[in-house]
Each structure stands twice: as C-alpha cells, then as structure tokens.
Amino acid sequence: MTAGPRTIVLDCDPGHDDAIALLLAAGHPGAEIAAITTVGGNQTLEKVTGNALAVATVAGLDGVVVAAGCDRPLVRDAVLTDPRTHGASGLDGPELPEPTVPLDPRHGVDVIVETVMSHPARTVTLVPTGPLTNIATALRREPAIAARVAEVVLMGGGYSKGNVTAAAEFNIYTDPEAAHVVFSAPWRVTMVGIDLTHQALATPDVVERFRTLGTTAGRFVVDLLDFFGPAYRAKQGFPAPPVHDACAVARVLDPGVMAVRQAHVDVELRGEHTTGMTVTDFAGRDGRALEHLVATELDVPRFWDLVVGGIAELR
Numbered sequence: 001m002t003a004g005p006r007t008i009v010l011d012c013d014p015g016h017d018d019a020i021a022l023l024l025a026a027g028h029p030g031a032e033i034a035a036i037t038t039v040g041g042n043q044t045l046e047k048v049t050g051n052a053l054a055v056a057t058v059a060g061l062d063g064v065v066v067a068a069g070c071d072r073p074l075v076r077d078a079v080l081t082d083p084r085t086h087g088a089s090g091l092d093g094p095e096l097p098e099p100t101v102p103l104d105p106r107h108g109v110d111v112i113v114e115t116v117m118s119h120p121a122r123t124v125t126l127v128p129t130g131p132l133t134n135i136a137t138a139l140r141r142e143p144a145i146a147a148r149v150a151e152v153v154l155m156g157g158g159y160s161k162g163n164v165t166a167a168a169e170f171n172i173y174t175d176p177e178a179a180h181v182v183f184s185a186p187w188r189v190t191m192v193g194i195d196l197t198h199q200a201l202a203t204p205d206v207v208e209r210f211r212t213l214g215t216t217a218g219r220f221v222v223d224l225l226d227f228f229g230p231a232y233r234a235k236q237g238f239p240a241p242p243v244h245d246a247c248a249v250a251r252v253l254d255p256g257v258m259a260v261r262q263a264h265v266d267v268e269l270r271g272e273h274t275t276g277m278t279v280t281d282f283a284g285r286d287g288r289a290l291e292h293l294v295a296t297e298l299d300v301p302r303f304w305d306l307v308v309g310g311i312a313e314l315r
C-alpha cells in the first residue's frame with residue numbers, strides 16, 4: 001500500500017519563512033492542505049492574515065480555507081517581531097498580489113477543531129509555525145482533538161539557546177502558556193526548534209536555484225529572501241537567512257530529512273530570565289517519560305532538494 005499525501009492544517013503568522021513553508025506545502029505532492037489558519041505573531045493578526053491570503057494566491061490555492069484565529073496570546077501582551085526581521089508589513093520585499101483567495105468567515109480555532117473532527121481519526125497533522133495560541137485554544141475548546149490528530153509538528157523552541165532572549169525562541173516566548181498547553185497534551189509533538197532551523201540557511205546557491213525556476217512562485221521566494229537575507233545579516237549576523245518554518249513542513253513531507261531524539265520538554269513560565277524557554281531533558285531525569293520528539297540535525301542537501309522541488313511544482 002502506498003501512503004497518500006499527508007493532510008495538514010498550517011497554523012501560521014506570515015512572515016517570510018511561514019510564506020516559504022506555505023508554498024512548499026502547496027506545491028509538494030506529499031501534502032494536502034486542509035486549512036490555513038493565522039495567528040497574531042510576527043505582525044498583527046490583520047497583517048499576517050492579509051499576507052497569508054496573498055501567499056495562498058501566489059500558490060494558486062483557490063479552494064483552500066484560510067481563516068483568521070487569535071489576535072493575541074492567551075494571557076500576555078503581544079510581542080511583535082522586531083520589524084527589522086520581517087518588515088513593517090510582516091512580509092516586506094515581494095510585491096503582494098491582490099488576494100483572489102477569500103477569507104473564510106469562521107474563526108481559525110473553529111476551523112482547526114472542525115477540520116480535525118471531520119476527518120478520520122489520526123489523519124490530520126497540525127503544523128504550527130507561529131505562537132501556539134490557536135492550537136492551545138482549539139484543545140481547550142475540544143479536548144477530543146488530542147486523540148484525533150496524527151501528530152503536531154511545530155516550529156518553535158530550542159534545546160540549547162533562544163533567539164528573543166538567551167533562553168527563549170520567538171514563537172514560544174510570545175505565548176508560553178499556550179506552548180505549555182500544547183506540550184502537555186496527550187498527543188505526539190515534534191519540536192523543530194532553532195537548533196535545527198539554524199542549519200537551514202538559504203545561501204546564495206539556494207537563492208539561485210529558486211531564481212532558475214523561472215516561475216511566479218520561484219521569483220516570489222527570491223524576493224522574500226532578498227529581504228530576509230540582509231535583515232538576518234544586519235540584525236543577527238547570519239551569513240544567510242534560516243527558513244525556520246519550512247523545516248516543520250519538510251519534516252512532515254519527509255521525516256528522514258532530519259534526525260530527531262526523544263526528550264521531555266517543559267515550557268518555562270515563571271523564570272526571571274528564562275520565560276518561554278523549552279527546557280529539554282533528553283535523559284528522562286526523575287523518571288520522566290520522553291514523550292516528545294526534538295529535531296537535532298538536518299540533512300541539508302536533502303532539505304533543499306525537497307523545498308526547491310516542492311516549490312518547482314507551482315506555476
């Protein structure tokens with residue numbers, strides 16, 4: 001029996017790397033996007049939702065549900081990404097098309113719940129690439145989704161470092177309470193954090209591969225990276241920009257593209273200097289179950305073949 005495409009819900013806050021993740025999921029035959037939901041994160045909910053509709057339009061996703069979810073973290077004030085990283089729009093660089101994909105009037109959280117509950121058990125994979133507010137709220141609204149999803153493969157966290165603070169990565173730092181709910185629920189969570197995503201650097205040869213595609217989607221990615229690259233270099237000293245969120249989609253499409261280790265992940269909620277840290281225990285201290293998977297090493301050539309190949313399928 002051959003496995004068909006994986007049904008996914010992409011919960012995102014585009015964002016340059018969210019946009020590349022979306023294009024990858026849209027183009028690659030190994031994924032079928034059941035819904036795209038947005039969450040306030042890199043920019044306001046209004047902006048990231050507009051961006052998601054524009055990117056879905058570039059991807060030709062005319063029949064796919066796009067719905068706006070939560071506009072702020074569960075209990076804290078919003079922390080928007082420094083505009084030097086994603087620009088004032090959240091997606092500076094490319095010229096965004098007027099969306100032809102309509103906004104679904106339902107709340108994104110309802111869409112997540114309805115999508116999971118209306119598909120056969122364990123067939124929908126949730127792929128959050130922003131703060132985890134929508135996913136945690138969906139779990140609260142309908143706890144039965146925990147037993148029904150195939151798995152949660154999220155971009156966020158890290159086991160050795162942070163990127164907003166020394167300890168915390170942006171998606172988890174923005175809404176640590178939501179992340180705590182998601183990591184504590186009885187479903188399989190794979191954490192694709194910054195230890196992994198910092199290996200996914202869009203170097204000049206990669207940009208050239210997208211340029212060579214000669215397609216609308218290929219040019220769009222080049223325009224994204226032309227903004228994202230200098231932004232990451234100026235702000236964080238990276239030689240090339242890491243396409244964090246595309247790594248989570250890649251893991252779903254081709255699990256062998258990265259090595260994972262079993263671990264127990266706790267989200268720090270009360271640290272003086274460590275709030276939002278994903279405290280990762282690989283050793284099962286005090287008899288803790290190692291119920292999470294944590295991505296550690298990326299097969300870089302295989303990753304870029306997957307991403308460029310997937311996006312090459314788009315017009």
Ligand code: BDR
Pocket residue numbers: 015016017018042081085129130155163169170171194244245
């Ligand atoms: C994460 O933060 C956002 O800026 C990116 O889109 C990514 O999801 C990386 O820390």
Ligand code: CA
Pocket residue numbers: 012013014015017018042129130245
């Ligand atoms: Ca993101």
